[in-house]
Amino acid sequence: xxxxxxxxxxxxxxxxxxLELARDELLDFEGSGMSIMEHxxxxxxxxxxxDEVLSSLRELLAVPDSHDILLLQGGAHQQFAQxxxxxxxxxxxxxxxxxxxxxxxxxxxxxxxxxxxxACTTQVDKVYRRVPTESELQLDPNAAYVHIxxxxxxxxxxxxxxPKTSAPLVADMSSDIxxxxxxxxQFGLIYAGAQKxxxxxxxTVVIIRKDLVASARTDIPKIFRYSTHAKERSLYxxxxxxxxxxxxxxxxxxxGLGGLSAIEQRNREKTxxxxxxxxxxxxxxxxxxxxxxxxxxxxxxxxxxxxxxKRFLAEAQKRELIGLxxxxxxxxxxxxxxxxVELASVKVLCEFMNEFAKxx
Ligand SMILES: *Cc1c(COP(=O)(O)O)cnc(C)c1O
Numbered sequence: 537x538x539x540x541x542x543x544x545x546x547x548x549x550x551x552x553x554x555l556e557l558a559r560d561e562l563l564d565f566e567g568s569g570m571s572i573m574e575h576x577x578x579x580x581x582x583x584x585x586x587d588e589v590l591s592s593l594r595e596l597l598a599v600p601d602s603h604d605i606l607l608l609q610g611g612a613h614q615q616f617a618q619x620x621x622x623x624x625x626x627x628x629x630x631x632x633x634x635x636x637x638x639x640x641x642x643x644x645x646x647x648x649x650x651x652x653x654x655a656c657t658t659q660v661d662k663v664y665r666r667v668p669t670e671s672e673l674q675l676d677p678n679a680a681y682v683h684i685x686x687x688x689x690x691x692x693x694x695x696x697x698x699p700k701t702s703a704p705l706v707a708d709m710s711s712d713i714x715x716x717x718x719x720x721x722q723f724g725l726i727y728a729g730a731q732k733x734x735x736x737x738x739x740t741v742v743i744i745r746k747d748l749v750a751s752a753r754t755d756i757p758k759i760f761r762y763s764t765h766a767k768e769r770s771l772y773x774x775x776x777x778x779x780x781x782x783x784x785x786x787x788x789x790x791x792g793l794g795g796l797s798a799i800e801q802r803n804r805e806k807t808x809x810x811x812x813x814x815x816x817x818x819x820x821x822x823x824x825x826x827x828x829x830x831x832x833x834x835x836x837x838x839x840x841x842x843x844x845x846k847r848f849l850a851e852a853q854k855r856e857l858i859g860l861x862x863x864x865x866x867x868x869x870x871x872x873x874x875x876x877v878e879l880a881s882v883k884v885l886c887e888f889m890n891e892f893a894k895x896x
Contacts, residue, residue: 541881544859545689545834546711547731549876553792554735554785572781577774585781586771592787596795597713599720599743606742606762607770607780612638612710612729615740616645618760619706619725622752624650624680631655631679631703636664636688637865638708646683655682663866664691666829670699679703681724687712689732690863692836692870693829698722704748712833713741714790715875716800724748730779732833733875735786738779790875799875806873806882807832813886817893820844824868838868839896845869848892857885 542549565572568581575582586607593605608614619642624630630650632643634657646652655675656668667688675682681704687694689711698705704724713728720726725744731737742762749762758764764772790799811830814821814837821837823830839845845868852860862868873882 538856540856540858541877541884542858543871543873543877543881543885545732545863545870545872546729546874547737548859548872548874550736550782551786551789551876553789554782554876557785557788558782573778575777577771577777582777583771585777585784586769586775589780589784589787590769592784592791593741593743596787596790597718597720597743602747603720603743603745604749604762604766606744606765607775608740608742608765609738609776611737611740612708612727613641613645615708615727615742616642617649618762619681619683619727620646620649620652621756621760622762623704623706623725623748624652625753626650628678628680629653629676631673631676631682633657633668633673633682633684634659635667635685635691635693637690637863638688638710639683639685642683642685642708653679655679658693663824664688664693665824666826667693667695673699673701675701675703677702681706683708687715687831687833689834689872690866690870692825692831692834694831694833696828704745711872711874712831714796714799715803715833717796730783732872735783736779738776739783786876802879803832803873803875806877806879807835809879809886810835810871810873810882813889817889820893820896821889833872833874835871835873836862836866836868838862842867844896847896851892852885852888855884855888857881857888860885 562571590605630652632652633655653676656673658664658666658668682701683706685708706725707723709726710729711732714733727742730739744762749766752762814823823837839848849861860869862870
């Protein structure tokens with residue numbers, strides 16, 4: 537068996553132990569004589585898995601009783617629409633802070649649902665090199681909510697602290713949820729597609745304040761109401777059972793490491809060596825992101841020419857360093873160091889980068 541150094545931006549690397557457990561349990565889940573995929577979502581075997589995921593998320597993220605945790609489908613993209621459908625009423629408007637490609641998409645979709653305002657954008661010459669400071673935000677005190685993207689997967693920027701807002705703060709955390717401890721109480725709503733830090737694609741985690749669930753619009757289709765799913769513990773209809781099962785395995789792995797403080801420490805070690813390697817060769821590796829906004833999930837840099845970047849990627853591939861090409865809209869190199877990426881893989885990459893710098 538071969539396992540490469542997987543730096544994919546999403547879907548991305550999963551912890552080996554989570555995959556091994558899935559392999560071992562695939563044909564006969566806990567002595568039931570069938571795989572978890574073949575179980576009814578109303579049966580006790582699946583319910584146990586489902587409840588473990590909900591309780592592990594609550595424990596690891598220290599989600600207070602004031603908030604519900606939902607396991608939905610449709611990815612972060614569905615939330616781009618579902619959030620305004622639920623929380624934005626006619627006559628109201630919602631504030632969007634634009635820090636990259638995903639916040640642009642969230643804004644565009646919200647425009648299809650109601651009135652929106654841009655409270656701030658950090659775009660300059662078509663790119664984003666930083667997240668804003670709190671004082672730059674021009675917030676509408678009457679906004680239905682304020683939407684931010686906590687980690688900008690394409691441009692490699694990340695909020696280090698979150699703004700205090702009078703309107704409920706809504707955050708797309710698809711690419712950095714579970715990467716560090718979080719004060720969930722600060723947020724009205726957090727959402728994240730699972731496929732970066734929680735498991736495979738198929739589930740979207742939504743953490744939402746209960747009063748927002750209760751006061752959300754009811755003049756929308758039932759399937760899109762948060763209240764529908766909150767009432768039924770996300771078992772209103774068939775959930776993507778295998779994705780939920782794999783998330784269970786990933787969350788067990790996080791617990792085994794010691795929870796989110798330990799995960800944060802791990803992520804810091806990985807990105808400290810990587811940024812140090814980039815900064816050690818400023819003539820070759822150019823990091824466009826301002827230091828204070830540097831992401832610890834997606835590390836972006838460019839080389840002086842596209843030819844050099846192509847050579848870099850080709851030689852990296854030969855060493856089984858995979859998934860390093862920047863997003864098609866941004867170019868350059870992007871290293872995604874999500875939770876499951878091991879420090880050892882990052883060190884192999886850094887050794888390669890140091891060697892490449894000698895020959896380039
Ligand atoms: C990956 C990603 C998305 C897209 O998620 P889908 O599940 O494909 O809809 C949205 N926002 C952020 C921040 C992402 O990293």
